[in-house]
Amino acid sequence: xxxxEQDDLPLxxxxxxxxxxxRLKGLSADxxxxxxxxxxxxxxxxxxxxxxxxxxxxxxxxxxxxxxxxLRGERMTEAERTLLASVARAVLSGDRGELANQLDRPHxxxxxxxxxxxxxxxxxxxxxxxxxxxxxxxxxxxxxxxxGGFADGGRDYVIVLEGDEETPLPWANVIAxxxxxxxxxxxxxxxxxxxxxxxxxxxxxANDPVTDPTSEAIYVRDDDSGQAWSPTPGxxxxxxxxxxxxxxxxAGLTRFARVVHGIGHELxxxxxxxxxxxxxxxxxxxxxxxxxxxxxxxxxxxVLGPPRPGQHLHVATEQDAATGAILARTTYNRDFAGxxxxxxxxxxxxxxxxxxxxxxxRNGSMAVPAALTGAALAAQFGAGLDPCAALxxxxxxxxxxxxxxxxxxxxxxxxxxxxALLGRHGSVEAAQAARKAARQEWDxxxxxxxxxxxxxxxxVLMNRWLLYQDLSCRVWARxxxxxxxxxFGFRDQLQDVMALCLARPDLTREHILRAAARQFVExxxxxxxxxxxxxxxxxxxxxxxxxxxxAVAHYLRTTGDAAVLEQPLPxxxxxxxxxxxxxxxxQPSVSAEKASLFEHCLRAxxxxxxxxxxxxxxxxxxDWNDGMNRVGHxxxxxxxxLGFFLHxxxxxxxxLCESRGDAARAERYRGQARRLASALELSWDGEWYRxxxxxxxxxxxxxxxxxxxxxxxxxxxxxxxxxxxxxxxDRAMDAVRAHLVRRGIRVVLLLSPPFDxxxxxxxxxxxxxxxxxxxxxxxxHAAVWTVMGR
Numbered sequence: 190x191x192x193x194e195q196d197d198l199p200l201x202x203x204x205x206x207x208x209x210x211x212r213l214k215g216l217s218a219d220x221x222x223x224x225x226x227x228x229x230x231x232x233x234x235x236x237x238x239x240x241x242x243x244x245x246x247x248x249x250x251x252x253x254x255x256x257x258x259x260l261r262g263e264r265m266t267e268a269e270r271t272l273l274a275s276v277a278r279a280v281l282s283g284d285r286g287e288l289a290n291q292l293d294r295p296h297x298x299x300x301x302x303x304x305x306x307x308x309x310x311x312x313x314x315x316x317x318x319x320x321x322x323x324x325x326x327x328x329x330x331x332x333x334x335x336x337g338g339f340a341d342g343g344r345d346y347v348i349v350l351e352g353d354e355e356t357p358l359p360w361a362n363v364i365a366x367x368x369x370x371x372x373x374x375x376x377x378x379x380x381x382x383x384x385x386x387x388x389x390x391x392x393x394x395a396n397d398p399v400t401d402p403t404s405e406a407i408y409v410r411d412d413d414s415g416q417a418w419s420p421t422p423g424x425x426x427x428x429x430x431x432x433x434x435x436x437x438x439x440a441g442l443t444r445f446a447r448v449v450h451g452i453g454h455e456l457x458x459x460x461x462x463x464x465x466x467x468x469x470x471x472x473x474x475x476x477x478x479x480x481x482x483x484x485x486x487x488x489x490x491x492v493l494g495p496p497r498p499g500q501h502l503h504v505a506t507e508q509d510a511a512t513g514a515i516l517a518r519t520t521y522n523r524d525f526a527g528x529x530x531x532x533x534x535x536x537x538x539x540x541x542x543x544x545x546x547x548x549x550x551r552n553g554s555m556a557v558p559a560a561l562t563g564a565a566l567a568a569q570f571g572a573g574l575d576p577c578a579a580l581x582x583x584x585x586x587x588x589x590x591x592x593x594x595x596x597x598x599x600x601x602x603x604x605x606x607x608x609a610l611l612g613r614h615g616s617v618e619a620a621q622a623a624r625k626a627a628r629q630e631w632d633x634x635x636x637x638x639x640x641x642x643x644x645x646x647x648x649v650l651m652n653r654w655l656l657y658q659d660l661s662c663r664v665w666a667r668x669x670x671x672x673x674x675x676x677f678g679f680r681d682q683l684q685d686v687m688a689l690c691l692a693r694p695d696l697t698r699e700h701i702l703r704a705a706a707r708q709f710v711e712x713x714x715x716x717x718x719x720x721x722x723x724x725x726x727x728x729x730x731x732x733x734x735x736x737x738x739x740a741v742a743h744y745l746r747t748t749g750d751a752a753v754l755e756q757p758l759p760x761x762x763x764x765x766x767x768x769x770x771x772x773x774x775x776q777p778s779v780s781a782e783k784a785s786l787f788e789h790c791l792r793a794x795x796x797x798x799x800x801x802x803x804x805x806x807x808x809x810x811x812d813w814n815d816g817m818n819r820v821g822h823x824x825x826x827x828x829x830x831l832g833f834f835l836h837x838x839x840x841x842x843x844x845l846c847e848s849r850g851d852a853a854r855a856e857r858y859r860g861q862a863r864r865l866a867s868a869l870e871l872s873w874d875g876e877w878y879r880x881x882x883x884x885x886x887x888x889x890x891x892x893x894x895x896x897x898x899x900x901x902x903x904x905x906x907x908x909x910x911x912x913x914x915x916x917x918x919d920r921a922m923d924a925v926r927a928h929l930v931r932r933g934i935r936v937v938l939l940l941s942p943p944f945d946x947x948x949x950x951x952x953x954x955x956x957x958x959x960x961x962x963x964x965x966x967x968x969x970h971a972a973v974w975t976v977m978g979r
Contacts, residue, residue: 878903887949
């Protein structure tokens with residue numbers, strides 16, 4: 190609210206009273222009072238405003254979120270004023286009269302009336318009578334479960350939905366390259382991002398596994414009968430008698446096949462092998478003996494940023510005159526401001542709109558868009574709209590004719606790059622070539638390692654699928670349906686790229702160097718960070734930094750690429766955590782200091798060589814299990830697992846130090862390993878190894894505990910680290926088989942019993958229901974380590 194004259198004070202009071210009313214109704218809004226009164230000697234205006242803020246029921250909300258802020262206009266720059274006005278939902282001014290007058294001002298509403306309804310040439314009943322139904326074949330399936338199974342030697346996972354059937358939960362395919370990705374479910378729901386799956390979402394993601402809503406869709410309409418449907422199972426409702434949908438999830442591609450009203454559909458969804466472009470290649474075949482006039486609509490919402498309320502309100506759309514593409518921009522996204530998102534079609538464009546209300550209709554939804562009843566889309570673009578991209582293509586199919594259309598979605602650095610991308614990929618032929626290249630590239634990576642065992646189900650997962658999930662989902666997308674985080678986890682992605690040492694050693698090397706550059710000069714590291722800005726968390730987790738030398742040692746054993754150790758890399762600088770702080774979200778700076786990758790590894794090891802009362806490494810606010818963040822938060826708790834983990838790293842780097850002529854350090858590391866081995870032997874609990882010790886010295890993961898009597902990772906790493914006699918390692922793994930391997934339900938538990946009602950306070954792990962995730966469920970890493978330890 191802009192205040193200029195003394196007479197504006199009544200308006201300020203009205204606004205504060207209105208805010209108080211909103212607050213009572215549960216509505217939150219910030220009121221910013223901008224004092225633009227000319228500065229006077231006594232500054233009477235500012236004093237009057239201060240007094241007004243202090244005298245009413247709103248005084249306790251002064252300068253608090255959801256309250257009122259008082260700013261001096263003369264102390265703000267023009268850029269700050271512009272920013273404030275651009276993010277405000279309403280701007281009030283004292284020179285416009287009372288609040289009622291300003292609320293009652295006429296506002297030019299966009300014309301969202303449905304366009305003239307298109308003319309029907311054939312009643313629906315007549316159209317149905319002449320259709321020749323086509324069937325969608327189901328390929329032979331292995332390991333089928335009644336709703337889906339593997340096909341083509343395990344290369345595809347096929348889902349078959351009859352009538353109005355749905356999958357129990359969203360069955361998704363994460364399709365990505367290093368610059369763009371999309372998550373596609375069996376229902377056809379999708380969301381797409383560029384570079385960072387959280388901070389730069391092109392289209393929104395509801396993350397709702399119950400209804401599986403979508404922000405992207407393709408629709409088909411019969412322009413003779415008016416009937417409309419989608420080539421995917423969603424978002425439009427399906428009847429129980431409307432045939433079969435067959436969905437094939439494969440490496441880098443999801444294909445939907447369906448026949449509706451005599452029209453056969455195949456929709457291939459994939460991304461380019463390198464460029465930030467998503468393809469939706471639609472094939473339509475007329476299976477009836479008569480010509481069919483069809484309209485195809487491609488639709489998506491825009492967000493162009495993280496899942497922040499109101500983010501989409503800053504998106505401005507336009508239609509590019511040179512290409513016909515719909516373009517979208519926002520300046521309200523720090524790391525990706527100025528990027529240009531685009532939606533494009535190769536088909537004969539009949540119309541387009543950038544206004545969501547114009548396409549869906551007032552109170553409309555993606556299940557029944559109002560535009561499907563209109564003859565043309567209202568060409569509305571610009572700022573201040575509820576932004577979307579909707580493209581309308583018309584075509585006529587002769588009897589038996591087949592046609593293809595391609596729809597593109599992506600983002601470029603600027604308009605020039607967007608036009609170059611459209612020129613390179615904007616035809617059906619280019620899309621087919623891109624599809625072939627993407628599939629070949631995935632084959633080249635996923636066929637490197639092939640496993641054959643007596644267990645077919647094991648082979649199916651090991652051959653292609655797990656490596657595909659690792660690279661596409663974990664490394665490039667850093668997203669899935671349930672955890673679309675977008676950040677690099679220091680520990681997480683180092684673990685992930687270790688699986689690529691044979692198939693893509695270049696990517697393993699690339700990420701090791703990326704992670705090493707996220708190390709602080711003190712030796713600790715960012716727990717996670719977002720690129721490209723580098724903002725992230727600084728924590729007291731005790732194991733993060735040690736995954737760097739562990740991954741480096743694994744990479745060297747696999748590839749022999751010792752030259753990587755000489756690569757110079759910078760450090761990060763940030764204020765040290767306060768003594769009472771467990772973590773901080775920071776934007777670190779890059780230090781002028783550089784060191785070789787080998788030196789980075791040594792600094793991480795030296796930082797990790799802590800010792801507690803039992804001779805074990807300090808746990809900090811979590812070791813591998815972040816949920817145990819209160820076991821050692823006071824700085825005295827210890828981790829047995831971390832001791833085993835560190836023991837193996839010390840052995841590997843003692844050898845490396847010796848080979849590089851540093852005998853003194855090699856001997857020091859061997860001495861530390863011997864000391865650790867002695868301390869670890871003392872953590873034997875009688876039948877297995879304890880998990881660690883709380884700050885007060887109470888054991889964790891001991892038979893004397895009423896919950897978490899045994900934890901699997903302390904047992905498996907006792908074997909993997911070779912730190913203790915084998916006979917004790919074997920007994921520890923026997924205890925895992927007896928207490929944690931549940932053959933009836935086919936799970937390998939992380940720990941047992943789960944935390945629930947005991948007096949133990951291990952941390953936020955207790956926030957998970959017993960038996961879920963880290964709290965006594967099956968956790969992938971721990972289950973695999975159990976197998977490796979066996």
